[in-house]
Amino acid sequence: MEKARGRRWLVRTLITLGVVAGVFVAAVGGVFAWLWTGADVSTVGKVRFANRMAVPPLAGSTVDKDGTRVFDLRMQTGETEFKDGRPTPTWGFNGGYLGPTLRASRGEQVKVRVRNTLDEASSVHWHGMHLPASMDGGPHQMVPAGGDWAPRWTIGQQAATLWYHPHPHGRTERHVQRGLAGMFLIDDERSKRLALPSRYGVDDLPVVVQDVTFDGAKLDHGRFFLANTGFLGEQTLVNGTLDPYLEVGDELVRLRLLNASTARVYTFGFDDDRSFGLVGTDGGLLEKPATMNRVQLSPGERAEIVVRVRPGERTVLRSHPWRHGNGWEKRFNGGDDSFDVLELRAAKTLRTSPALPAALGAPELPRAEDSVRGRHFELLQSGINRRPMDMGRIDETVVRGTTETWTLRNGGDVTHNFHVHDVQFRVLAVNGKEPEPALRGRKDTVAVPMGTTVTIVLRFDGPADPDTPYMYHCHLLRHEDEGMMGQFVVVDEGQRAGRPPAHAGH
Structure with missing residues (x-):
């Protein structure tokens, strides 16, 4: 009898635990489903452009x-x-x-x-x-x-x-x-x-884009706990202006786009998918304009685009969802987000603009055939090549006047990018293939999505300074701050790296 009661008690206990566990799993699943469905951000159609x-x-x-x-x-x-x-x-x-x-x-x-x-x-x-x-x-x-x-x-x-x-x-x-x-x-x-729009503030305009979230009268710099990129805001500013519009008086307008956000990736285009001419990247003009309707910029990257407007029309510069990333990254790290960034308002009568030049001139880029050395960089949040930043450690030493090939590999769980101080480099390949037009100009920052290998060629023209390093790092600034950065010095042939100066508090 006692054994039978014990078995019944055990069965009831197991059933109760099973029910509790089921309720817990269902609750967790419900919370996750709620987070999943509400994690994307969009201001499309909601901006007043006031x-x-x-x-x-x-x-x-x-x-x-x-x-x-x-x-x-x-x-x-x-x-x-x-x-x-x-x-x-x-x-x-x-x-x-x-x-x-x-x-x-x-x-x-x-x-x-x-x-x-x-x-x-x-x-x-x-x-x-x-x-x-x-x-x-x-x-x-x-x-x-x-x-x-x-x-x-x-x-x-x-x-x-x-x-x-x-x-x-x-x-x-x-x-x-x-x-x-x-x-x-x-x-x-x-x-x-060159016959490019060149009147600053008239037809040649800086467009500094940042994402923000307002907490009352303060800027909120927190982050969503499921995101591992850093801060992702719910609205965008252009040149510090919320809900901005721009009155346009010329047929062609040059927009110098700068992603000054700390973690967000933007895929810039227009609301009507009109094409534009990409004329420049981070370090200067392309060899010739490239016609496209999207250009993606990770934090720190720049692009110069020239767009044509028609008299009296309005069109919106928009950030569209990412092209890259897995489901988690798209949903929780901003990949699914979209923003109406800036409205262009064309005057009823526009000043005539000359056509874009067919050629812009050859950009000064290092050549792969001149490379004398290769280096490999594994991009991980824990540190580049698994080494967190150390202000007192020189990670790489390069010889002034030489060209090198660096291979950037992101095998981690989130998109990174890679910025190198002092130099403008050539993107030689992305996953072994020729880079797209937006990556063929002079670059100092390049996005490296998950599972991607990017090969770049750099020339180091000095001046030599064995004791004072330059940086290379992820320009998602939370990652940089947490140690995803390294240091290199430029030395003359036969010279050895020195030691950086000590800094209190670092």
């Missing part, structure tokens, strides 16, 4: 007696009204949010006097610029709170759309999100002769 797009002013400059062009940048706190009557605490250069556009020509010597009025140290990195390592503005060139820094260098590269932003080790994402960013345009004689 605010005129701000255009960052061109930075003023002076010219020293020796011909050096001098700019001044002040890192400061401020408040910005993204929404009427609701000031938001922000950071900026020479103002409350973002910074002016610096502009110089190839061959000019420039100096930028940086003043940090923030209550913490930061830096200013010249993203895409070829310059000495000590002037690069990475984590080894910190500007203390209340301090100054005045890098100078000679512009020695082709016309391009570059940008500047902070690079403090472990805090880059936060500093960029608060608003510290701006464009740096380079001109050269060839670009000045």
Whole structure:
């Protein structure tokens, strides 16, 4: 009898546990289903386009007696009204949010006097610029709170759309999100002769795109717990403008697109799928315009596109869902998201624009046949080549004047990208195949989706500095901050790498 009662008790207990487990699994499944169905973000058809797009002013400059062009940048706190009557605490250069556009020509010597009025140290990195390592503005060139820094260098590269932003080790994402960013345009004689839209703020426009989420009157920089890319916002800003529109008075408009978000990938196109001419990438103009209706930019990448508008029409620059990524990444890391970014409003009568040139000139790119060495980089969130960033460790040493082939492999569980300081590289292959047109120009940042191998060719023209490293890193800034970064130095033939300076707090 006792044994029978014991068996019945055991059966009832197992049934009860089974029911509880079933309810728990069903509840978890229901929560996951709810998260899955609600994880994508879309502002398509919901944006009012009520605010005129701000255009960052061109930075003023002076010219020293020796011909050096001098700019001044002040890192400061401020408040910005993204929404009427609701000031938001922000950071900026020479103002409350973002910074002016610096502009110089190839061959000019420039100096930028940086003043940090923030209550913490930061830096200013010249993203895409070829310059000495000590002037690069990475984590080894910190500007203390209340301090100054005045890098100078000679512009020695082709016309391009570059940008500047902070690079403090472990805090880059936060500093960029608060608003510290701006464009740096380079001109050269060839670009000045081409019949491209070139009137800044009229038919040649900076388009700095960021994603944001507002928590009351504050910018929310949290992240969705199922996302492993970093912060993903629910709205987009263009040049710091929420719900922006742009009045267009010319048949052709040149948009200099910059993905200044910290983690989000954008696939830019238009709401009516019209085609546009891609004329430039990160480091300058393509050999000839490429006609397309989509261009994908990961954080830090740039693209110059020229779009034709018709009198009186309106069209919307839109970010469409990604082309790459598995189901998890598309749903929880922004791949399924879509945004109405900017409305173009064409005047009823438009100024005539010349047709795009058939040729733009050969970009200066390193040649694969000149490569003297190969290197391999495994991209993992735990660290490139499984080594987290160490400020005191030189990871790679390259010889000035040589060309190398680097293989980038992402076998992990999330999309990464790869940015190299100082150089503009050639993308030789993606998964062994010729790259698409948007990857055939000069690049300093390239997306490397999951399961992808990208081969790039780089030439290191110095100057040599064995003690001061440049960086290479994932430009999804949360990944960078958490250690997905390495360092290389440029040395002369026969010279050995030195040791970076010590930094308190790193």
